[in-house]
Amino acid sequence: MLAQRNYQTPQNILAVLKAGFDLSQEDLYQFNLSGFDLQTVNLSRATLVRADLNRANLSHANLQDADLRGASLCLAILRHANLQGACLYRADLRGADLRGANLTDTKLQWVRYDSQTLFPEGFSYKGCGAIGPGANLNGAALNTANLRYCDLKGASLLGAYLGGSDLTGANLHGARLVQADLRGAILTGAFLRNARLNGANLAGVDLRAADLTDVEFEQFESIAGADFTLVQGLSTEMRSRLLQYPPQELETVHPLTLKTTLQSLRG
Numbered sequence: 001m002l003a004q005r006n007y008q009t010p011q012n013i014l015a016v017l018k019a020g021f022d023l024s025q026e027d028l029y030q031f032n033l034s035g036f037d038l039q040t041v042n043l044s045r046a047t048l049v050r051a052d053l054n055r056a057n058l059s060h061a062n063l064q065d066a067d068l069r070g071a072s073l074c075l076a077i078l079r080h081a082n083l084q085g086a087c088l089y090r091a092d093l094r095g096a097d098l099r100g101a102n103l104t105d106t107k108l109q110w111v112r113y114d115s116q117t118l119f120p121e122g123f124s125y126k127g128c129g130a131i132g133p134g135a136n137l138n139g140a141a142l143n144t145a146n147l148r149y150c151d152l153k154g155a156s157l158l159g160a161y162l163g164g165s166d167l168t169g170a171n172l173h174g175a176r177l178v179q180a181d182l183r184g185a186i187l188t189g190a191f192l193r194n195a196r197l198n199g200a201n202l203a204g205v206d207l208r209a210a211d212l213t214d215v216e217f218e219q220f221e222s223i224a225g226a227d228f229t230l231v232q233g234l235s236t237e238m239r240s241r242l243l244q245y246p247p248q249e250l251e252t253v254h255p256l257t258l259k260t261t262l263q264s265l266r267g
Contacts, residue, residue: 017041024062044082093117093130110142114151131155133171179221184255193233202226204254208264212238220245225252228264239265 013023014036022042032052042062050070057077065085072092080100087107095116103120109129117132119125127136133153137160144164153173163183170190179199186206193213201221213233223245228234242265243250250262257264 110145112150115153183222203252206254206256207231208257222249223261224249225254226261226264227254227257227259228261229257229259229267 013028013031013033016023017038023046024042024044025046026043027047028051029047030050030052031048033056034052034054036053036056038056038058038061040060040062041058043066044062044064045066046063047067048071049067050072051068052072053076054072054074055076056073058081059077059079061078061081063081063083063086066083067087068091069087069089070091071088073096074092075095076093076097078096078098078101081098082102083098083106084102084104085106088111089107090110090112092112094112094114096113097118099118099120101120103123108125111128111130113119113125113130113132115133117125125132126134129137129140131137131142131147131150131152133151133155135152135155138156138158140157140160142160142162142165145162145166147165147167147170149169149171150167151171152175153171154175155172156176157180158176158178160177160180162185163181164185165182166186167190168186168188170187172190172192172195174194175192176196177200178196180197181201182205183201184204187210188206188208190207190210192215193211195215197215197217197220199219199221200217203222204225206227208227208229209231211232215233215238217238223242228242243262245261250265251260253260254264259267
């Protein structure tokens with residue numbers, strides 16, 4: 001194995017490849033291989049947990065059963081790569097090109113993708129547990145997830161568990177968050193235009209400077225301790241409805257901003 005051969009740097013990995021060796025079963029935990037040309041390389045069953053593979057060229061690479069948990073593959077080229085049985089849990093595939101890749105039994109839960117990610121033709125990426133625009137995440141357990149600036153435009157998050165998650169600056173335009181549990185979530189600067197939030201629990205949510213233009217809701221489960229400071233698009237009618245919530249909810253203090261819900265709505 002690579003560790004046994006004492007090759008511990010990315011530069012030495014290239015030397016290994018040029019010498020005709022493969023990297024199957026190697027332990028490349030947290031290695032920085034950003035921008036490397038790894039076309040056709042054999043990385044089957046390799047450990048690439050939290051590896052930096054941004055912009056790497058992995059066309060036709062063998063990544064069967066590889067462990068890519070938390071790996072960063074932004075803008076990586078994975079055309080016709082073999083990812084059968086690979087684990088990409090929490091990996092970042094934003095802008096990656098996976099056209100022609102083998103994704104049979106690939107574990108894609110919590111993988112982040114965006115509108116620039118290119119999946120194989122016919123692959124149902126919206127329903128595989130990955131996180132991105134149009135994703136079907138109904139009932140998903142995303143508690144305390146780091147979703148900062150995530151593109152969730154049009155995503156379906158009905159009844160999803162998002163308690164304590166960080167959605168700072170996230171794009172939730174048109175997202176369906178009906179009956180979602182958002183207790184303690186951070187939504188500062190989030191884009192929530194046309195989102196559906198009926199029945200959602202907003203207790204302790206930080207909504208400072210969020211865009212709530214044309215948000216759809218009839219009733220929230222709770223707004224106790226929610227901070228609405230500087231929210232955009234909150235109509236007079238919406239604000240009036242929120243101010244009719246029970247005093248015990250309106251007088252609850254947000255644990256971080258130390259402002260009551262009532263103060264944030266009146267400010």
